[in-house]
Amino acid sequence: MMRQTTMVTLFTLTLLGAAHAATPKDTLVVAKNIEDIVGLDPAEAFEFSSAEVVSNVYQNLIQYDVKNPNKVVPGLADSWTVAADGKSITFQLKPSAHFASGNDVRPEDVLFSFMRVVKLNKAPAFILAQLGWTPDNIGQMVRKTGNDSVTISWSGDFGAAFVLNLLAARPGSILDEKLVTQHQKGADLGNAWLNQNSAGSGPYKLKLYKPKEVVVLEANTTTPVGAPATRMVLIKNVVEPATQRLLLESGDADIARDLGPDQLTAMKARADIRVETYPQAAVHFISFNQKQEKLRNPAVWEAMRYLVDYDGIANRLLKGQMKVHQAFLPEGFPGALKETPFKYDPEKAKAILSKAGVKDLSFDMDVINAPRFMDMAQSLQASMAKGGVKLNLLSGTGSQVITRYRARKHEAIMLYWGPDFFDPHANAKAFAYNVDNSDGNYQSTTTWRNAWAVPQLSSKTMTALKEKDPTARATAYQDLQRDVQQSSPIVVMFQEQSQVALRSNVKGYINGLTPDFVLYDKVVKQ
Template identity: 45%
Template sequence: MKKLFLFVFALSLFVIQAAQASTPKDTLVMAFNIDEIISLDPAEIFEFANAEYAANAYDRLINYDVDNVSKIYPGIAESWDISDDGLSYTFKIRKGVTFASGNTLSADDVVFSLRRVVLLDKSPAFILTQFGFTPENVEKTIAKVDDYTVKILVDQAYAPTFFLYCLTSTAGSVLDKKEVMAHEKDGDLGYGWLKTGYAGSGPYTLRTWKASEIMILDANKNYWGDAPKLRRIIIRHIAGSAGQRMLLEKGDIDMARNLTADDLKNLEKNKDIKFQKRAKGRIYYLGLNQKNKYLKIPEVRQALKYLIDYKGMEQTILSGKATIHQAFLPKSFLGALEETPFSLDIEKAKTLLKKAGLENGFCVTMDTRNTEPVTSMALSIQSTFAKVGIKLEIIPGDGKQTLTKYRARRHDIYIGDWGPDYMDPHTNADAFARNPDNADDAKSKPLAWRNAWDIPEMTKKADAAVLERDTAKRARMYMDLQRQHQQISPFVIMFQDIEVVAERADVNNFILGPSFDSNFYRYTTK
């Protein structure tokens, strides 16, 4: 009887504790839509969620201050020199750094990592290959001088910060050569293994990843810098905003990353929840495929820019999560243009369509990812297009479906977002205002190419801007380029993202940076 009593007492105590349960004190649990993650290899990572993973699991040669992006500071490279002619960069590698595996980090690992990006030639390879690196010359252009010195030769005297900012990107991650090559198969440089494996030296290591389900990171016991404050990071894939909000309110998670404006409002009076906001480099836009017989007409492109309810969406759908922005460089970038010449103007749009001989409108489709706020934005656009007779069919899909179609130039209109790959203005100029080869089988496939926009003269202007070493003059060149782009491009640029993170009150020091790969976990406490 006594044993039965003790059992019932223990069981009731367990139930009480479970009802009052919270996440472990040494663990951060966040809800985050991570269905876009298709690879964990830094040479292939090209989406928001896995770029954030790489920023917390891998080190880079250099870093930038998230509160002052013009300030670049040492990472794995403790110092660097640039030759007077601007063609040679020499990096001194920090001694005493070990990978999570226990292997010592040296110049061999840095050289291997950068060369590997070029040799594999996956989506982010252009970040490095734009400096003239090729599989044929990479052994000479990216080379080891001694065990702790690396010398890199670029093909032109670019603005110095351009190359340095590129090394702060995911493509600049330093990999454990011994660990990667131990898993090489058929000369793949460990690519097959690293799609789901880990070979870094960052503050957190990969413990588990199950696609569209969960990712678990553990503190790196061998980390060379200040030790991470929390032992573990658990990222749960929760696609829906309502589900994220419910879990946060119950205390089952510490942080929600993808809440809609409505769910954020519902949490405002909850004393157990607080918010962190940061303007990000991500911009929302429409891409108008120039293979479409209607969208290639200049007056139609211009008309669509007057058929967006910018203010209405900013105040309702986006409420606090984005601000109107109509140029390809986000605010805070060198040369960013903050002029907003377009607003909802039905009569002006009608006049432009009449000039194009399309006063009765036309039919067109728009590929839309099945997530907020994009879905609601698409519905708003469908409504305003209808006011001038344009019948817009919305084609929903997940991230993989819509991106695959977009990258193949098989869309009419694509609505989505774009985040800079590094903090230099060329990152977005290269995407939106440059298309060196408009052929279907072109090697370089920026956003201008995806929308079949053939722009040899604008491409020359973008190329000139990236070579300008006078910072003030360079900024003016980008502003002029954006003004021209606003008026003639097949891009309807609408908003700049403001990321809002909802946290439990006991969560502190989660670093929300200006880019999708500058959100850092290592300082977070509970």
């Protein structure tokens, strides 16, 4: 009873922002900006913070290997066999696996999980739609072939390795059909309920979610991957880095995720806190909506590449939290382009604009109102002013900015993109593919969101996908990156490096290349 009382007190004090002596030993408290969360349903979750929650709550048939994300390992499937024709895979489910509810994991749950992604058609749906799945054919493409086996088929000229990468991605999460269907409202397939609750088999279950306040994860002691070492994870929304620092220093938080360079420097001097750096696959860019006539001139795109103070932002402003990177594939992916041909040169930008007859250019840029993003945006505002361009900043929460972007209501935007699965096609599809630019054909890509129709690049993207030779495929993706790098309304600037401050007694925290690899189940506090 004392432990329950302690936890209730902790929830209350944390939600109110009050101070207390220390966090309980079986509870991990994380201070982080989680205002980017739009949804926690795996069929909808498409933001960095929601990705972390999904990865700790759900399992897939197969999972990415944390140490080598280009490799997949068993998840809810014990094994799998690729058909001789290379057009289907049969998965053998773990016979003893069950969900947090106690319900067994069945082939029917696999079909239900994939079906709802395709039918709901939310932001991540395009990942599985690449398999040729539609609401009409999903029942034939995913079939129960035994009491513990399911066969998955696809259409398209690509191999089983690419399919496995897709199935290991977030929308491949397997949900408890029996539980979810109890909470359906109309035709929402449980979407509203799953944005506040969970129905998975992962090491944690969603205990509480209050938008822009807190996420609480509770241990699932019967998970097939083994009970987590930490009984509770509380992720408190703390937007201000200075407040995160105070919580960490006082012992009211165990991990601070969004500290600025100055706070991190101060943390490194303390014996009770350590700072760790984790390379990330996220690339940061600015882009220009082609619905805006003033932003359609390729000379504008070219000039913008010389109005970013790359070194100043990466090295002096953010002090290592960003690395200069100017191509859409992050380092670590096959074919990633490491060339950085653009430097800050406002006079050259002026000459480009003048030659094109562009005068008095002014535009609005949406930006997340967290300190790091605002610091970067203000640097861009100053550097562009020296090139004769007026940049107006429109700040909002992460969810507000992302929602406007998805609706194509922005003029320009500064944002980030993380690959949705570990294959070069993930980012190539996002940055170099758009064959239907109509407003009614929503696509989760930077090309569509910026209304940039690219039929020739789209064709090259699909050719690269079909290439079987790894060396030739990598070369094809390098060519695509150069195309986008040299002439597009998307200016890739940086690759992220996450710097996390932890109290020294926190061990076992995992922060991999993407938010899907922020894992809490091995954390212990010594």
